[in-house]
């Protein structure tokens with residue numbers, strides 16, 4: 001930690017190193033938590049073993065049907081601002097949620113640029129994110145909190161890391177981390193230099209610190225004058241929060257030996273991060289059995305969200321990373337899947353308030369699912385099962401119902417469009 005503080009100080013003194021090494025501060029933050037908390041060291045080891053065991057036990061299922069697990073994770077954004085610019089618009093947050101969903105469901109528009117050697121192992125991670133519909137007290141919420149901090153408050157990671165996570169230090173307290181993904185948005189710049197774009201806690205971290213912190217002008221689509229302007233910082237940081245490591249394995253000192261691992265077989269080894277470019281390289285030839293068994297020495301996977309490439313070059317997670325994510329979601333973070341926090345409609349407009357949302361009932365449902373449409377028209381509901389299979393689309397009108405008796409029991413994901421535009425998504429439980 002001392003070494004990284006020194007290197008950061010040197011970094012601050014040299015504008016040229018801006019964001020070269022510290023685009024993401026997760027690895028350094030984790031080292032800090034490990035040093036400060038021996039219990040966390042132990043917990044993290046145990047969680048890692050549990051995930052490895054889960055992956056080993058479910059390897060076959062994962063390959064054949066994706067594990068059958070799909071989760072929608074309720075998110076709360078805490079915007080902590082010192083001026084109007086830092087108080088980012090709802091629209092940035094809505095777009096960020098959409099970008100997360102595009103990347104984790106592999107519906108990102110730039111997926112087609114994935115090189116052929118990698119596109120067959122690019123995963124639909126089968127996770128979606130939504131803004132929470134209920135706050136911890138059970139009251140309707142938009143899934144966004146806003147807090148004005150005094151102008152002399154500091155949230156830089158060098159001297160004031162995690163202060164944004166507590167109201168006692170001018171920040172915002174987290175919502176329960178077993179029900180919500182907390183994402184804090186603030187200004188982490190020091191001496192006016194925003195040299196960290198974000199950081200996250202790994203599964204098993206202190207519940208009061210658990211979540212993601214994002215530099216305010218890197219949320220959603222932003223004109224921030226950098227190549228990290230397409231909302232991929234959040235995709236990367238949420239990846240850490242779900243248990244993923246950097247694809248070069250965060251090798252320190254011995255990194256040129258290509259001997260560090262991200263605990264994922266199908267992400268090729270890399271000696272270090274891509275230096276925030278789209279430069280094609282092949283830095284390691286000692287690869288995992290996944291590649292050597294096929295007699296292939298793959299290039300570094302600059303397409304991966306867990307590298308440091310330009311946002312525009314990032315297109316994918318791998319099947320191996322997906323297994324790791326589902327492992328953590330099934331073990332350490334399993335309560336998120338059944339969180340009662342609900343989902344707000346995801347959209348580009350901020351006009352749909354929770355009370356305007358279309359109600360689906362009963363939930364769970366056995367035969368008929370009813371809709372209360374609040375006078376809306378030209379609505380279509382589509383259902384997908386937990387394996388991503390489309391089950392059907394149906395027009396809905398006020399107080400009509402859809403017969404779901406033929407659907408198999410389990411979680412159903414629905415999406416509602418109004419005049420062809422997606423206005424709401426969520427899940428209902430089908431019972432036999």
Ligand SMILES: [Ca+2]
Pocket residue numbers: 247261262263264265266267268269
């Ligand atoms: Ca790997």
Ligand SMILES: [Ca+2]
Pocket residue numbers: 268269282283284285286287297298299300
């Ligand atoms: Ca290689």
Ligand SMILES: [Zn+2]
Pocket residue numbers: 024025026027236237240246
């Ligand atoms: Zn990172």
